[in-house]
Amino acid sequence: MTVPSSLENLRVQYEALPYPPRDPREEQVRLITGTPSHILEINHYLFAGRLNLNRPFRALIAGGGTGDACIMLAQQLVDRRCPAEVVYLDLSSASRKVCEARAKARGLRNINFITGSLLDLPAMNIGTFDYIDCTGVLHHLPDPTAGMQALASVLEPEGGIGVMLYGQYGRTGVYPLQEMLRTLAPPSMAIEDRIAMAKRLIRFLPTTNLFRRNPYLNDHVTGGDAGLYDLLLHSCDRAYTVPEIGKLAGDAGLRVVAFLEPVRYEPSTYMSDPVIARQASSLPLLERAAFAERLAGNLRTHVFYATRAGYDTVARPEDTQAIPVLREMDPHKLAAGLQPGQPLIANLDGFPWRAQLPPLAPRIISLIDGRRSVAELYTALGAQGGLPQWEDFYAQFEDLYVKLNGVNHLLLRFRT
Ligand SMILES: C[S@@+](CC[C@H](N)C(=O)[O-])C[C@H]1O[C@@H](n2cnc3c(N)ncnc32)[C@H](O)[C@@H]1O
Structure with missing residues (x-):
């Protein structure tokens, strides 16, 4: 393989130091899950919760490194019996070897491995993709816009992309x-x-x-x-603000639909003055997120989903057929851990976030099984006795949803 000299520096670095370091033997004991590219997130943010996993699905992991996103997504697609193909692409053959060994340890056979540059995607003839992951890669390229455009060139018209870039502040x-x-x-x-x-x-x-x-x-x-x-010591490294991300996506014909975790991108998270919080919270997504990052000052990375679809691709709880799914959490343990009147607490890289949950929260959470819709949760609550009015239930569900989705614990899907 021949690569231009600026990319050659990158290749040499990741041949010597595959990143992040991973031991394939650990696949026997745990699956690393993360963001972006968790199947629940892809469905929620890019396919409005209506992704039909009985149909063929193609994903590209561009700059797959030692394989965290590749292994997670390939495993999740196998678990759901999806006839999917995951294509792993990276400049570094040392990184590829680690990912291959991890796939082998899990018996995953739905991954195709390619050693090469994502900049060559338009000429690679490897087809188009419903989903593309590009995590921690574009900010290392001499021309990140060319990288984003190369990715967009192999994206299905209704497909989407999940990206992680360094955050400037x-x-x-x-x-x-x-x-x-x-x-x-x-x-x-x-x-x-x-x-x-x-x-x-x-x-x-x-x-x-x-x-x-x-x-x-x-x-x-x-x-x-x-x-x-x-x-x-990176040979090439830059960081992004939210407006710069909007431009990077826009220059490739894409539109940012969500930043994760959502609560970090809401000005009201960090602002207790109600007048300022209300004004900033009424801004459109990109401006709101830009306000929040300036206010917080601690966002080291930005994870976002982008699409070129011209319609709303994010699942919304207003449709009562939506099925809430808790990600990697046992609903009973979560419900049992919630003390009445005590807030939900998270440490957002030094910012102490507290959210008061509605009184029905423990009962609603304990009924979330990834199969019941919002309407069915209400019926199941009734079977326990003491059924509130629908309006009261729904207001409390929505409040709970905004808070748990805000910290990326709760996502939505629909029956397909
Ligand atoms: C910081 S690592 C991130 C790996 C992985 N995406 C993750 O998040 O764990 C960056 C990876 O991008 C790869 N890379 C950098 N430039 C690339 C390019 N132009 N085409 C393909 N891979 C590239 C590197 O070889 C390296 O494995």
């Missing part, structure tokens, strides 16, 4: 450190020496340094040498 402190390391440990040095120099610099940073003052940049601690290299 939350990475405060990273780029000055990268600049210093370009001086101290230029790319001409051996990888091990560059990593050693980065560790040395971090150890001796002054207390005023922006990187040292940003406690949420913990990849260098948790990600080992590959994580440290990815964070501080």
Whole structure:
């Protein structure tokens, strides 16, 4: 394979340090699930909850790395007996080997592996895709717009894409450190020496340094040498604001339909002044999300779904045939953990988020089984006795939905 020199730097890095590091033996004990590209999210945000998994489905994992999204989605499609094909594409054959070993450990046979550049997709003749994952890749390309356009060129007209890009404000402190390391440990040095120099610099940073003052940049601690290299020594790396993401998608003929987790992109999450919260919350999606990221200041990454479909692709709870599905959670355990009057609490990278749940929350949650629709939840509640008025039930369900969906615990699907 021949690749242009700027991509050659990327390839060399990921041949030496496949990212993230993964041990295929761990497939025996756990499935790594995440976002984007969880099948429940794809269905909810890109297919309005109406994706028919009895029909053939094609997914592309572009820059699949060591395989987290590829393995998760391929496994979820097998579990649902979907006649699907997942195509894995990456520049790095070392990364591909890790993903292949993980697929083998699980007995997954629905993945086709390709070593190559996503920039070559328009000429690859590998068909079109209902869904494309591109996580942590485009921000490393010399021309991310060309990358997004290459992805869009193989997307089905009604298909969608799930992307993760670095967030500018939350990475405060990273780029000055990268600049210093370009001086101290230029790319001409051996990888091990560059990593050693980065560790040395971090150890001796002054207390005023922006990187040292940003406690949420913990990849260098948790990600080992590959994580440290990815964070501080990358050959090509940029970060995005929400408006820049809107433009990147728009330049490829796509439209952003959701940011995840939704609660992080709502100004009211961070603003207790009701006048400001109300004004900011009435903005359209992209402006609202841009306001929220400026207000929060801690978004290190942006996960978003985009489509070129000209209609609403997001499932909505207003249709009472919608089936709420809790993701990777036991409804009974969740319901039992909710103390009456106590708020739901989440730590949003240092921001303490609290949401007061409606009184019916524990009863409704314990009935969510991924099969009952909203209307059927109401009937099941009645069978327990003490049935509230429909209007009261629905108002409480909607309130619960907004909060649990906000932290990505609750999604919707429809019978197909
Ligand atoms: C930071 S890793 C992310 C891996 C994976 N998507 C994940 O989130 O776990 C970036 C990956 O993109 C791959 N990559 C970078 N540029 C690429 C390109 N032009 N075409 C295909 N893969 C590329 C790298 O080889 C590397 O495996």
